Amino acid sequence: MKARKVSARATRQHSRRLRDWVPAGDDVAVIPGRMKVRRVTTAKGEPRGLPDLGALPCSVKLAGRSLSREVIEDRRTGRF
Numbered sequence: 082m083k084a085r086k087v088s089a090r091a092t093r094q095h096s097r098r099l100r101d102w103v104p105a106g107d108d109v110a111v112i113p114g115r116m117k118v119r120r121v122t123t124a125k126g127e128p129r130g131l132p133d134l135g136a137l138p139c140s141v142k143l144a145g146r147s148l149s150r151e152v153i154e155d156r157r158t159g160r161f
Contacts, residue, residue, distance in 0.1 A: 083107045084108045085107055087099070087109060087110070087111060088112060088113060089111055089112070092111050103121055108121070109121040
């Protein structure tokens with residue numbers, strides 16, 4: 082694992098290289114001027130998925146039309 086130091090300008094100009102370095106296991110320190118402000122590294126632990134929301138009760142009751150239908154109707158009538 083390498084520890085790399087890059088300037089903020091180089092980070093903006095070569096973001097694709099930065100995206101290749103981090104998954105390869107390299108730590109990247111972003112240094113604008115002489116002070117380190119950001120460190121980019123790979124995430125620790127197992128990737129987590131989204132929780133299963135099927136067991137939760139449905140607490141929001143929908144009433145009326147959807148927002149997209151309301152917007153389309155308002156555009157047709159010329160209110161906006």
